[in-house]
Amino acid sequence: MHTPLDRPAGKAGRREWVGLAILSIACLIYSMDLSVLFLAMPAIVTDLDPTAAELLWINDIYGFMVAGFLVTMGTLGDRIGRRKVLLAGASAFGAASIFAAFSTSAPMLIVARACLGVAGATIAPSTLSLVVNLFADEGERNRAIGVWGTAFALGGLIGPLIGGVLLQYFHWGSVFLINVPVMLVLVAAAPFLLPEYRSGSAGRIDLPSVALSLATVLPVIYGFKKIATEGMTGTHLLPVAIGLAVGALFIRRQQRLADPLIDLALFKIPAFTASLLVNLAGVFFVFGIFLFQNQYLQLVLGLSPLKAALWSGLPGLVFTVMSLQAYRITNRLGSVRTVLLGLVVNAAGAAAMGVAAYHQSLFGVLCASGLIAIGFVPVILTTTGLIVGSAPPERTGAASALSETSAEFGGALGVALLGSLGSVVYRFEMDGADLGALPPPMAESSRSTLAGAVDVARTLGETAAPWLDLARGSFALGFAVSCALAAVTLVLLAAVARRVYAGAPAIESASSH
The missing domain is CATH 1.20.1250.20 (MFS general substrate transporter like domains)
Incomplete structure (x- = not known):
């Protein structure tokens, strides 16, 4: 009740x-x-x-x-x-x-x-x-x-x-x-x-479940943030593994409790589970791509931090306008069509971003950012509505929290994993670079990251060095590969979501719970 x-x-x-x-x-x-x-x-x-x-x-x-x-x-x-x-x-x-x-x-x-x-x-x-x-x-x-x-x-x-x-x-x-x-x-x-x-019928909060939830979320978020900033190492994977292990204990406890902290029955609702997955994946790829974009504008295209921020503001305006107008799309097309179409548009934006990044086009990157916003915003807002709307009324607060938590995880995962993928591509491409004229520490710094290569070039006054052009091209290729992965995955996700949503015929009125 x-x-x-x-x-x-x-x-x-x-x-x-x-x-x-x-x-x-x-x-x-x-x-x-x-x-x-x-x-x-x-x-x-x-x-x-x-x-x-x-x-x-x-x-x-x-x-x-x-x-x-x-x-x-x-x-x-x-x-x-x-x-x-x-x-x-x-x-x-x-x-x-x-x-x-x-x-x-x-x-x-x-x-x-x-x-x-x-x-x-x-x-x-x-x-x-x-x-x-x-x-x-x-x-x-x-x-x-x-x-x-x-x-x-x-x-x-x-x-x-x-x-x-x-x-x-x-x-x-x-x-x-x-x-x-x-x-x-x-x-x-x-x-x-x-x-x-x-x-009116819920029991008390189970304090051991609260402790287990904290011991699940905090190490995982911490580990992925470390991976994003310092690279993937065993030291940084350890807290992730610990968090996942505690998470398994958390789930087992929820299955035994009469009043669990998270009602696992929510995940048996197709609309809820599919929307949560789409929500997480959307944030995953957007955060990862925009991490690349911010670095790309400054390190590859050579913009100052202020100019990069100003140019990035243009796609930001598209995000804002779409946030205010997305409801029109959802009300006209319905929730399912909005999500599926948005995923396809988002995939097209990611593909366009990859092409623009590879060809080092500022105009192309900005247009692709706008296209991503046009697809992403209706998806994220509609799935948020489906997550809270498909849950029973007495579980709306928990569903809202799961939506926010999935976004936290998606952002941390996207920055860490896509950033790591880009780093792998960069280092693979730079392995063949002729850096014999550089001191060994500078050569290693240039092979590791584009930021290191730009800093070395600035220190030596060689801003037009051939190896710097190769470094920028390597970063652009890593960016493009990550965008290609995003585009393919988003299309596949749209296909999976379509099948799941098809099994939930009442989904269009889910939010009226």
Whole structure:
């Protein structure tokens, strides 16, 4: 039995749309905190003098805690009330923001960022599941999820921008203090604008399951982030293996519990499982491709960081516009056709990106980025709607959390694995390079990464050296190979998804649960 309170019937009114605006702003703040520190790092280093390890934890601990606690907080919302969990999380987020802003040491800031991550983990699943509760009409719900998704994407894009503006005039702690008024508004307005929803028959949260879920997610995310930045080694694969082993224990425990942290029966719903897989794969390839693109613009095409950021902003506009308009496509074509067509368009964009990368065309890369956005955004928003819509109402919070967790895993996997593939191609191509004129350490650096080759050329003043052209061509080939793999896999995924969705005839109305 479930207990919906104040759920709207039929078309949404002003109250629901204002509620959506507040939820979206909260989601934007949560997403923004993943990237807002990028420009503040130099000021933090000057003020707090962290060690290299402390600096890494200041930057990464927020994302780790968010990923680790998403499932727990989503399930907690289902059991004690989604609005209640959101209000508690927003209050904690505001308090932790003040704690972070006035930190006087690196360890204090690390603890504050960890607290922010735990609090932030309440926001994404709670806001998404409450959006589903606010909008009973399927067409309006698609539009609302698009607005929610736009806020999520914009948070990551404008985080560095807002951080830069604040740092120009204020202390670095200001990048955290901007969270406080937003959370105060959310806490004040939520009781009047947002519905409450909870399962009336759920048992207590199983604490050993919470511990096992953390011990599953955190090592895997940590390992893949290390692989992405430092390469694939046994040392970095070890935490991934440990996390997967603990994950097996977690699943066995869920099968035995009367009230599991994750209801494994959700994965027996074809629409849920297929949408979760498509969601993960879409994020996997987009994150991996755009990692290459950011490096490509600077290291291959020779753009300055500012010019690269400005050119990248053009596809970013396409992402934003598509996020706001994707609901029109979904409402016109239906969920299944939108997902399948979007996967094909995404595959075409990946193929075009590969061709443009190989031929080192700035115009081609930007056009391909736009095409990827046109395909990716409707897919990711529609599958998100299907994930939360195909789950029973009392499990919407947990389903929302699984959607967010799959995106975290997809992004980490895409950056790590596609980055590793590109590195393998680069090193294979550079094995035949004539680097005999370089000192051995410089030759090894040039064979390892394009960034190393560019740095060596800059040090020696040989920016037109033949081996540098080979290095750039090798990186472009690695980029193209990764894009080709993405294109083929996305087409195959579309074929698999089509078969799975065909076995779920009620899928078009899944989100009306």
